[in-house]
Amino acid sequence: MARARDALGRYFITDECEGCGLCVACAPNNVVPSWDGSHCTVVHQPANEREENDLHDAEMACPLACLGREDASVRRRGGSHRAMRPGEDHRRQP
Numbered sequence: 001m002a003r004a005r006d007a008l009g010r011y012f013i014t015d016e017c018e019g020c021g022l023c024v025a026c027a028p029n030n031v032v033p034s035w036d037g038s039h040c041t042v043v044h045q046p047a048n049e050r051e052e053n054d055l056h057d058a059e060m061a062c063p064l065a066c067l068g069r070e071d072a073s074v075r076r077r078g079g080s081h082r083a084m085r086p087g088e089d090h091r092r093q094p
């Protein structure tokens with residue numbers, strides 16, 4: 001589930017975040033750590049192509065798959081879910 005404190009927009013960080021900081025290293029203009037380092041928050045949605053690429057890199061780097069983005073095609077239909085990573089569906093199998 002996305003945290004309520006994320007800036008409104010496509011990218012979000014779920015409650016599974018443990019604050020490792022990889023996403024901050026990838027997208028320092030968009031993601032910041034909490035004061036106690038326990039999690040990170042998307043504070044600015046991407047405003048240009050570079051920030052979009054930085055957040056995409058952060059999404060790929062997150063070891064817990066808790067930084068995600070809405071799939072635009074799903075959003076247009078009124079739904080909302082995080083974009084799947086290659087192979088992610090296999091990790092959800094029992």
Ligand code: SF4
Pocket residue numbers: 013016017018019020021022023024039040061062063064065066067
């Ligand atoms: S890379 Fe993932 S787990 Fe690490 S701080 Fe960012 S969102 Fe949290």
